[in-house]
Amino acid sequence: MAEKRGLGRGLSALLGEAAPPPPPPPGSVTEIPIHHIHRFEAQPRARFTPEEMEALTESIRANGVLQPILVRAHPFNADHFELIAGERRWQAAQRAGLHAIPALIRQMTDVEQLEAAIAENVQRESLTPMEEAYGYHSLVERYGRTQAEVAQAMGKSRPHVANAIRLLSLPPEVQGMVSESELSAGHARALLGAPDPLAAAQLVVQRGLSVRETEALVKRLQSDAETGSSPRSSTRAARKDADTQALESDLSAALGLRVEIADRGGQGEVRIHYAALEQLDEICRRLSRR
Secondary structure, three states: OHHHHHHHHHHHHHHOOOOOOOOOOOOOEEEEEHHHEEOOOOOOOOOOOHHHHHHHHHHHHHHOOOOOEEEEEOOOOOOOEEEEEOHHHHHHHHHOOOOEEEEEEOOOOHHHHHHHHHHHHHHHOOOOHHHHHHHHHHHHHOOOOOHHHHHHHHOOOHHHHHHHHHHHHOOHHHHHHHHOOOOOHHHHHHHOOOOOHHHHHHHHHHHOOOHHHHHHHHHHHHHHHHHOOOHHHHHHHHHHHHHHHHHHHHHHHHHOOOEEEEEEOOEEEEEEOOOOHHHHHHHHHHHOOO
């Protein structure tokens, strides 16, 4: 029997049948077939703009993949790998028609893989505020990390992590506005205190309010809610206030003087402040078109 086994091995060698090569060791950079790489389902970054993908695809067609992606051995499929960082390069390489891609292989647990994926995108500032919030939340809720541990792993402060996770309490419509860059993270944090965050967010977008103006808006809405004013009247008052500020700014710039407008339901007064009689004469001249 032993001789037969030896003969079998000899025939296999003669026929060119060789054992499959061993998998590359962890920590090495090697070319891996693209179809052997799988997306990490908990990948925090979900959106890539067509413009950046097209630019990267053209760069890879011309120069190849200059920076290896980061992968780990797939937990279920032998000779396959799971992506940790570099999904944009991996997708662009497929578009460019590459069959293999350079990859750095690491040994990582699920939680270490998620931390690495979030950290890589945070350092590149390529995550939207909502993607960052969902990533931190997943580490806390799914893997039992404390906010302090998440902050340490990400190189962020604990308040930064806590404020990011708080954004998940906003209505889905408002979260969508943040994901689409209609609202910044600063706007979103300010809206957390609004009695009706969606109505306030729509007003912020319509009027193009800054973060500071949004904070002032939310304070007014909170005050109106405490005094029993209806949300509709509060929103209407806030909308007038935003318009009023814009008109005051335009008039002040045109006259070179401080202008105040007091509007009360379509009625009110305009106050022009002057510091000398010459300025009053100029106002009268302009009003009388002389």
